Amino acid sequence: MTVRYRDGIEIELSDGTRVVCDADDPDGDVNIVSHAHGDHLPTGERTVVCSALTAALGTARREEPLHRTTDERVELVPAGHVAGSRAAVITDPDGTRYCYTGDVCTRSRCYLDGFEAPDVDVLVTEATYGEPEYVFPDHDSVVADIDEWLTATEEPVLLFGYALGRAQKLQLLADRAGKQVYTTDAVQRVNDAIEDHLDVRFPVDSYDEETDLTTGDAVVLPMTTTRIDWIEQLAENAGAATAGFSGWAVDSSFRFRGNFDAAFPLSDHCDFEELCGLVAAADPEQVYTQHGSGDAFAEHLTSEGYDARTIKQNQTTLGDF
Ligand SMILES: [Zn+2]
Numbered sequence: 001m002t003v004r005y006r007d008g009i010e011i012e013l014s015d016g017t018r019v020v021c022d023a024d025d026p027d028g029d030v031n032i033v034s035h036a037h038g039d040h041l042p043t044g045e046r047t048v049v050c051s052a053l054t055a056a057l058g059t060a061r062r063e064e065p066l067h068r069t070t071d072e073r074v075e076l077v078p079a080g081h082v083a084g085s086r087a088a089v090i091t092d093p094d095g096t097r098y099c100y101t102g103d104v105c106t107r108s109r110c111y112l113d114g115f116e117a118p119d120v121d122v123l124v125t126e127a128t129y130g131e132p133e134y135v136f137p138d139h140d141s142v143v144a145d146i147d148e149w150l151t152a153t154e155e156p157v158l159l160f161g162y163a164l165g166r167a168q169k170l171q172l173l174a175d176r177a178g179k180q181v182y183t184t185d186a187v188q189r190v191n192d193a194i195e196d197h198l199d200v201r202f203p204v205d206s207y208d209e210e211t212d213l214t215t216g217d218a219v220v221l222p223m224t225t226t227r228i229d230w231i232e233q234l235a236e237n238a239g240a241a242t243a244g245f246s247g248w249a250v251d252s253s254f255r256f257r258g259n260f261d262a263a264f265p266l267s268d269h270c271d272f273e274e275l276c277g278l279v280a281a282a283d284p285e286q287v288y289t290q291h292g293s294g295d296a297f298a299e300h301l302t303s304e305g306y307d308a309r310t311i312k313q314n315q316t317t318l319g320d321f
Contacts, residue, residue, distance in 0.1 A: 034102025035085035053084030130297025150177035179218035182207035
């Protein structure tokens with residue numbers, strides 16, 4: 001059996017079945033999509049194993065529909081990363097259990113349940129923040145800091161976060177702080193799909209270039225619009241304060257690079273300690289790490305006695321399973 005990183009992660013089962021996860025052009029016998037972020041969605045019209053909400057979001061966010069199917073060898077469990085995100089537990093005919101996390105977060109927050117790692121033989125985990133310096137303050141204190149800043153800031157605020165994930169939490173936090181909340185059509189398409197599937201409502205108005213911003217207004221903008229010149233112009237015209245939200249905000253350079261007035265470590269990923277806890281809970285014989293600090297995290301796990309290695313694109317790794 002083999003775990004490879006080619007176009008997405010490919011797991012070959014003992015009977016030759018190829019399970020392909022989060023590929024751009026998935027060609028496996030079983031194709032899985034963990035969540036509806038752009039770097040995990042396939043191109044074109046596809047039928048994949050995913051949650052109903054990921055299929056709806058994939059359809060809303062792309063030109064062509066994403067259809068959903070199931071497979072008896074694949075169990076999807078909440079990954080806690082964004083609305084609809086799932087980790088895949090794949091059972092080989094020989095009994096070996098694999099878990100592919102996709103992007104993952106073990107902290108329950110807002111309307112998301114944190115990921116609970118299943119007991120598996122082989123774990124393929126993301127390691128975006130897989131180094132000891134990436135430890136986030138607890139979620140409640142981050143939320144309290146954001147609330148304090150929103151409440152204390154009278155001028156309009158521009159809040160930047162990914163269209164799926166951070167943007168929804170920011171709309172809820174700004175509303176709770178008493179702001180009049182605006183967002184773009186792209187974010188509203190994501191809101192609509194989430195509202196259809198989860199018990200949550202986003203109280204928000206449409207924002208466009210004509211919108212006149214005044215005291216107490218908050219605009220939630222997708223991270224993709226963080227073009228510095230455009231933001232500076234908008235912030236200047238509206239007399240607005242800007243804030244960025246990301247796990248990278250644990251490092252002060254995040255605020256300076258984004259030229260934000262404020263930055264908060266609000267993340268949809270595990271931090272280093274949570275990743276360590278996830279691996280301990282899964283108790284695997286073999287760990288593969290990918291993304292971000294994959295190398296450093298595999299080294300750390302090896303020093304802790306795990307059989308761990310980072311999995312790089314187009315490098316074939318022959319596992320023990
Ligand atoms: Zn993601």
